[in-house]
Amino acid sequence: MASAPLAGIRVVDLSRVFAMPFAASYLADMGAEVIKIDTCDTRFMDTTRILNGPYPDNEPGELYWEQGGTFQTLNRGKRSLTLDLRSEAAIEILKNLVRLSDVVMENFTPRVMQRFGLDYASLKSVKPNLIMVSNTGYGHSGPWSNFGAMASALEPTHGSGAFTGYLTPETNGQPASAEVPNKIGNSYTDFLASLTAQLAVLASLMHRARTGRGMWIDLAMYQVGVSFLGEGVLDYAFNKRRTRRMGNRDDGMAPHGCYPCHGEDEWAVIAVRNDAEWKSLCRVMEQPSLATEHRFGNTESRLRHQGELDDIVSRWTSTLGQYEVMESLQAVGVPAGPVLNAKGLLTDPHIKARGLFERVEHPPETGLGHRAYLGRGWKLSDSEVRMGGPAPILGEANEYVLGEVMGLDDAATRSLREAGAIGETAAGARVPEVPSLERQVELGWTVSYDPDFQRILRDSGQA
Secondary structure, eight states: OTTSTTTTOEEEEOOOSSHHHHHHHHHHHTTOEEEEEEOSBTTTSOHHHHTOOOOGGGOOOTTGGGTOHHHHHHHTTOEEEEOOTTSHHHHHHHHHHHHTOSEEEEOSOHHHHHHTTOSHHHHHHHSTTOEEEEEESSOSSSTTTTOOOOHHHHHHHTTHHHHOOOEEEOTTSOEEEOSSOOOOSSOHHHHHHHHHHHHHHHHHHHHHHHHSOOEEEEEEHHHHHHHTTTHHHHHHHHHOOOOOOOTTOOSSOSSEEEEEOSSTTOEEEEEOOSHHHHHHHHHHTTOGGGGGSTTTSSHHHHHHTHHHHHHHHHHHHTTSOHHHHHHHHHTTTOOEEEOOOHHHHHHOHHHHHHTOEEEEEOOGGGTOOEEEEEOOSOOOTTSOOOOOSSOOOTTTTHHIIIIIITOOOHHHHHHHHHTTSSOSSOBTOOOOOOOOHHHHHHHTSOSOOOTTHHHHHHHHTOO
16 A cells, blocks of 8 residues: 555554544554554453454354454554553553654543553653544543543533434424433444544644644544534524424424335435425425415425424325435435435445445454455545555564564564563453344344345345
């Protein structure tokens, strides 16, 4: 990947779980050499290596820490150096590696990095022009700075729960906000923090190229969350007006919602922005007279009668497939799209044509073979950007990093291995028990599963 944008950049990835590992994987896609700092002790191992599937065919193997889909997605294209950071020798190795690197990424609370002597001030003394991302829940200053954080705790603190939720009908037929705030699906703040970190690293590399100076990126996840709320915060600041939770509705468009389609759990979204689009929708539904009814003649009237509108639109959409709804409305300029679940994403012809899923080949010992993983939502016209390979096997780069990069001889490496500072075998590993897919459905962990899905993937060209 010599033509990749970040070719020649070395990243030391100390991070765990999701946001920063995902950010570092994108840097690897862009050509950076990303060295993940692993450990051989399962008590301290990245939880996505040992606790998160999904496993192929729902069966974790003896090398289960090499097989989890979550770990593979978040760490594709990286190298693995195992260090026991309880060892002074390992800390010294890490600092020497930082001296030879460009970027460090970590997501521990401030006190952890200070305790190990790996905070920015300490590492800057080793590498003066270092770029370092410190991703925490609440930043390195302020009264909450030492609090731990994860998405379920972050979302309430950055306010998204106050804006996210369903609508419940009142006695007069007009819906009102439900009383209970809702969490956003999967850890949304992690994705925001990951994208923010990538932007900050790229900006800092440009800054260093101009000035020769490094940069400390103090990334507070809850602030990243607040920054995307926008108008709801401004409305209260300007008008002291509290924005209601609106479910799938919109304050300025009607009809606007998610409507059932023909088939099991299939849906399409429709957003009518003005009277012209409403007339187009009525023609497609073969009910042109609706466009002039007094209840629906303009946006204000339609907003007052959204319940009746939803019933009418739902009766029409329920007779069609979700792609039929999308294509018929897009053809007349009405915004609409299918609600794609995982199966829909994996078999969608547009996603296939765009090459969003990229195939990588895993080492034989993992038993994973060829697998397709989610790529990026963008392409570069004149530079090579792609997954450089699967997630690394535990410790696969020990010899490379210690020998080729750092110049240690075989005797020094052997001494580190004998002392337990490095290694390639997971100590204390126990193959996790994973309930059968049928049992997961019974427990409510899984909505459903398709036993013939591999054939469907093969037919769509994604297997």
